[in-house]
C-alpha cells in the first residue's frame with residue numbers, strides 16, 4: 001500500500017492532499033490526559049515506549065491523519081548528552097544551564113544512545129503497529145532551538161541568553177552547536193534505522209535572527225545534519241521548520257538541501273508557491289488558534305490554503321502546534337474537510 005504523505009514528501013503529489021498536525025498528540029485530547037496521568041515525570045513518560053506509542057496512535061484513530069509523529073520531546077537530546085532536564089508543572093522545561101566551559105565539559109556523546117534508547121523502541125513499536133498506508137515521522141529539535149533551552153536553562157521569550165552567548169563567546173557557542181549536530185544526526189539516523197519513514201527538524205525559535213546569525217546558527221547546523229543523515233539514509237525525506245524566518249526561508253531551502261519545509265502561520269502563499277514550492281514540498285499552515293475558534297472561518301481558511309498551494313507538493317498541517325484548549329470536535333471537522341478536498 002502506498003503512503004500518500006511519504007510520496008508527497010518525495011515530490012510526487014496526488015489528488016487528495018495528505019495531512020497531519022503538529023502536536024496532534026497532547027493535552028487537548030482526553031485520552032492523552034488519561035495516559036499522561038499514569039506517569040509523574042514528563043521525561044519518564046517520553047521514555048516509556050508503550051505509553052509513548054499509545055499516545056502517538058490516539059489522534060490517528062480519531063482523525064485518520066496520513067502521518068503519525070513519534071511522541072517524545074526535543075529536550076531528549078540534551079538529556080541524552082548528560083544535562084539535567086525536567087518539567088515543572090505549570091512552568092515548563094527546566095535544565096541546569098550550560099553557560100561556560102565548565103558546564104559544557106559535563107556534556108558528552110558517551111552513553112547517549114543508552115540514555116535515549118527507549119525512544120528508538122517507541123519508533124520500532126510504531127512501525128509494527130501503524131497501518132501500512134500511514135507515514136511514520138521521527139523528529140528532533142534543531143541545534144539553535146535546543147541550544148536556547150540548554151543555555152537559558154528554561155524556555156525563554158526572546159532567547160536572550162543564547163543570542164548573547166552566540167555573539168559574546170562564539171567559540172563556546174560553536175562547540176555547543178557542533179555537539180548538538182553530532183548528537184542530533186546520530187539520534188535521527190537511529191530513528192530511521194528503527195522505522196521512521198521521514199524526519200522533521202524543528203527550529204521553532206528561528207525567528208528574527210540577523211542574516212549572519214541565521215546562516216551560522218540555523219542554516220549551517222541544519223545542513224550538517226542533513227548531510228550526515230543523508231549519507232546513511234539517502235532516500236529518507238527530511239522536513240525543515242525554520243519557524244518565523246520570513247524571506248530567509250528561501251536560502252534555508254537552497255542551502256540546507258531539505259526535501260520539505262513546514263510553513264509558519266505568517267507565510268504568504270503566493271510567495272511560498274513561487275519561491276519554495278517550486279523546489280521542495282511544503283507543509284502548513286493554518287493558524288492553530290483558528291482551530292480553537294472553528295466553524296466556517298476555519299473551513300474557509302483551510303480551502304484558501306489548499307487552493308493556494310495546489311500547484312505543487314503540499315501536506316496540510318498547522319502553522320504551529322495545537323494549543324491545549326483546542327476542541328477535539330473542531331479537529332474532526334477540519335480533518336473531514338481535508339479528506340474530502342480534491343485538487
Ligand code: 1CP
Nearest residue numbers: 022023024025026027071072073074092155156202204321
Ligand atoms: O504533558 C504535556 O502535555 C506536556 C506538553 C508537551 C507535549 C505534548 C511537551 C512539553 N512536549 C510534548 C510533546 C512534543 N513536543 C512532541 C510530540 C507530539 C506531537 O507533536 O504530536 C513534539 C514534536 C514536541 C516538540 C517540541 N517540544 C518543540 C518543537 C515544536 C514546537 O511546538 O515548536 C518544542 C519547542 C518543545 C519544547 C517543549 N516541550 C514541552 C513544552 C511545554 C515545550 C515548550 C516550552 C516553551 O514554550 O518554551
